Amino acid sequence: MPDDVAEEKVKALLALGADVERVRPASIVDKKQFVNLARQRALAFGKSDATEKPHLVSTPSSSIVLTTTFDQKPENGNTFFSQQDSEDLAFKPRGFFADQFENRSNHDAHYDGTGPEIWRQTNGHLDAFVTGAGTGGTIAGVGRFIKSKNEDVIVALTDPEGSGLYNKVKHGVMYDPKESEGTKRRHQVDTVVEGIGINRITNNISLALPIIDDAFRVTDAEAVSMSRYLVRNDGLFLGSSSACNLIACIKLIKKMGWSSGQTVVTLLCDSGTRHYSKFWWVTNDEYLQRAGIEVDPSIVEKLLS
Numbered sequence: 001m002p003d004d005v006a007e008e009k010v011k012a013l014l015a016l017g018a019d020v021e022r023v024r025p026a027s028i029v030d031k032k033q034f035v036n037l038a039r040q041r042a043l044a045f046g047k048s049d050a051t052e053k054p055h056l057v058s059t060p061s062s063s064i065v066l067t068t069t070f071d072q073k074p075e076n077g078n079t080f081f082s083q084q085d086s087e088d089l090a091f092k093p094r095g096f097f098a099d100q101f102e103n104r105s106n107h108d109a110h111y112d113g114t115g116p117e118i119w120r121q122t123n124g125h126l127d128a129f130v131t132g133a134g135t136g137g138t139i140a141g142v143g144r145f146i147k148s149k150n151e152d153v154i155v156a157l158t159d160p161e162g163s164g165l166y167n168k169v170k171h172g173v174m175y176d177p178k179e180s181e182g183t184k185r186r187h188q189v190d191t192v193v194e195g196i197g198i199n200r201i202t203n204n205i206s207l208a209l210p211i212i213d214d215a216f217r218v219t220d221a222e223a224v225s226m227s228r229y230l231v232r233n234d235g236l237f238l239g240s241s242s243a244c245n246l247i248a249c250i251k252l253i254k255k256m257g258w259s260s261g262q263t264v265v266t267l268l269c270d271s272g273t274r275h276y277s278k279f280w281w282v283t284n285d286e287y288l289q290r291a292g293i294e295v296d297p298s299i300v301e302k303l304l305s
Contacts, residue, residue, distance in 0.1 A: 001020065001021070001022055001023070001034055002022070002023065002024070002025040002034055003022040003023060003024055003025070004025055005022075005194060006194060006274060008273065008274045009274055010022070012274070021037070021041075023037060028200050035099070035101060038097055039063075039065060039097055039099065041097075042065035042067070042095050042096075042097035043056070043065055045067055045095045046065065046067035046095065053069065054067040054068065054069050054094065054095065055067060055068065055069075057094075061099070061102075061103060061104070063099040063102045063103060064096075064097065064098060064099055064103060065095070065096070065097035065099075066094065066095070066096050066097075067094050067095040067096075068092050068094040069092040069094065070092040070094075100135045100137065101135045101136075101202040101203070101204065102202055102203040102204070103203075103204075104203065104204070104207075106135055106136075106137030106141070106204050107136075107137050107140045107141040107144075107204050107207050108141065109137070109141065110137055110138050110140070110141025110142045110145070111140075111141035111142070111144055111145045112141075114138065114141065114142050115141060115142040115143075115144070115145025115146055116145060118142060118146070118265055119145070119146065119149055122263055122265065124149065124150070125263055126146065126150070126153050126263050126265060127153065127154065127258070127262040127263050127264060128153060128154040128155070128156060128249075128252060128256075128262070128263075128264045128265070129142060129143060129146055129153065129154070129155050129156070129264075129265050129266070130156045130157075130158060130216075130245055130248050130249050130252060130264060130265070130266045131157070131158065131245055131266055131267050131269075132157065132158045132159065132160070132195070132196030132197070132241055132244055132245060132248075133157060133159070133165055133196060133197075133198065133205055133208065134195050134196045134197070134198060134241075135198075135202055135204050135205075136198075136202050136203075136204035136205030136206075136207070136208050137204040138267070138269075139155065139157060139208045139212065140204050140205065140207040140208035140211075141207075143155040143208055143211045143212065144207065144208075144211055147211045154213045154214060154252070154256075155208075155211055155212050155213050156212070156213060156214045156215065156216060156248060156252050157169055157208075157212050157214070157215040157216070157248075158196070158215075158216050158218055158244045158245050158247065158248030159196070159197060159215055159216070159217055159218065159244075160193035160196060160197040160217075160218055160220070160223065160240075160244055161193075161197075161217070161218075161219055161220055162197060162199075163196070163197030163198055163199060164198070164199040164200075165197070165198060165205070165215065166215045166216070166217045168201070168209070169209070169212050169214070169215035170215055174199065174200070174201065192220045192223070192224070192240065192293055193218075193220065193223055193240040193241065193243075193244055194239070194240055194241070194270075195239070195240065195241040195269070195270055196241045196244060214252065214255075216247070216248040216251045216252065218244040218247045218248060220293045221293055221294040221295075221296060221299060222243075222244075222247045222299055222300070222303070223240050223243040223244050223247060224243070224293060224294070224295055224296075225295075225296055225297050225298070225299035225300045226243040226244075226246050226247050226299075226300050227239075227240070227242075227243040227272065228295070228297040229297055229300040229301070230243070230246070231272075232297065236268070237271065237272040237273070238268055238270065238271065238272055239269075239270030239271055239272050239274055240270070241269050241270045242267070242268040242269055242270055245266040245267060245268070245269070246266060246268075247300070247303070248266075249264050249266050250300075250303055250304065251303075252264065254303075
């Protein structure tokens with residue numbers, strides 16, 4: 001994982017027994033980019049010389065890597081495994097690299113699950129769906145399902161500073177001014193926001209682009225302000241992605257001139273407990289101050305007024 005990710009996410013993985021390899025953020029064209037390294041590690045595991053030698057299992061997509069130590073094959077040319085074989089195949093130690101950025105299953109999970117859930121809970125009375133995009137699976141899957149039910153529902157993207165998706169939606173160009181040489185705080189996406197924002201078109205994002213109606217840029221200061229506003233006024237301790245989603249909801253509602261009777265759905269998709277060391281600095285906002293990010297709760301109050 002990138003070495004500039006909030007420390008709490010690393011600690012959570014370590015507590016669950018994972019080995020965590022932290023690498024310098026890099027472009028996807030770099031072999032040492034974290035996704036590329038993850039794929040390489042999965043392939044290497046599948047070729048391990050361990051006593052119970054793992055080996056690669058064929059998958060529907062070349063981007064997915066699956067390994068198992070189950071080494072039996074159906075007898076007599078039969079294409080079916082016995083029940084015992086199937087259980088061994090399912091539970092033998094194995095590795096799985098899901099490739100969430102490119103794997104169509106990411107989109108499908110939201111098209112088959114999250115989208116219908118939202119449609120049921122709103123009884124189909126939905127005016128807009130707003131969310132950010134990291135892999136792109138959520139906005140693609142939910143958005144495409146909702147559009148299949150009612151093409152007039154607005155699907156809007158929230159995008160943090162440093163990400164190119166806002167300009168891709170608004171102007172057809174994947175670029176952000178903060179990518180200019182000498183201006184970046186980070187090597188990947190220049191924002192304190194984690195979980196959303198990207199500077200490349202993934203397979204899942206490509207599914208979303210045709211159905212995204214609008215996009216809203218959210219500054220770091222706006223996201224920080226929303227997080228503090230929510231704690232003080234609603235008792236909600238949320239992370240940066242959730243804060244961005246809610247800022248974009250307000251901007252969409254103001255742009256449309258809506259005042260009552262409309263239904264706008266977004267996702268509160270991350271907890272503040274994963275962001276103590278960066279987005280939430282519990283003592284004096286030291287990280288944000290070093291990064292030159294304003295901590296001003298009144299930003300949201302002014303936006304709401």
